[in-house]
Amino acid sequence: MSLTSRLAPAIAAVALALAATTAGAASQNQSQNLTLVGSPSTGYTAATSNTHLEAGSFEDSFHFKASSASLFEFSLVTMGASADQQITFSSVWLNGTQLSLTAVPGSTGVTYGNLSTPLSGDLVLTVKGYAGGTLGAGSPVAATYSSTFNLAPAVPEPQSYALFIAGLGLMALMLNRRRKQNT
Structure with a gap:
């Protein structure tokens, strides 16, 4: 039996182990398409949760769309039962x-956090972190977090419009009164 034929099973085992390690690391990063619910007048919202089954760094991405100029806010809540599942x-x-x-x-x-600049169109939110508290990378874990995303209308509330119009009316009245005093 040649050296090559004796090493073939070991080489195959190493290749399988590397493939499994690579596949496990890739599953640590998650990507989700979100459908936001709501209306243009009240805003839109979505909620989801992510579970990581292996301790280590992750990068999750959430894809959604803002159909009109909106302000964005989010919250992230870790839900681990113990410190090692945070x-x-x-x-x-x-x-x-x-x-x-x-x-x-x-x-x-x-x-939590927000972005005070109005935005619209296709959006990608990327969350980076570490799953597993103080556990070493690769340890089995069930670390979960929930997330909530809100898009609030960037246009002023009706009360703001009413105040703005009242202010314009008051300015017009004052200008009219000055014009009458000057004539």
Whole structure:
């Protein structure tokens, strides 16, 4: 029996192990298409949850569409039953722009943020973090987080329009009164 034929099973085993490792690492990153529900006047919302079964860094992406100019806000909540099943969020990006993360005071694992610039069209939110608390990368885990996304109308509320129109009316009245005083 030649050396090549004796090493073939070992080479095949190494190749299978590498393929399994690569497949496991790829499954750590998740991508979802979200359908937002709501209306243009009240805004749109979506909620989802992600579970990571292996400790380590992840990068999840959420794809959705803003049909009109909207303000964006989100919340992320880790739902692990123990410290080793927690998610630590490191950064959140919306179409390539990093968003600020703010932890809710007095809570564990609740993070939120927003973007005050109106946006529309196809959007991709990318959430980066670590699943598994203090566990080493590759350890089995069931680390879950939920996320909520809201798109609020960027147009002012009807009350704002009413105040604006009342202000314009008051200015017109004052200008008319000045014009009468000057004649």
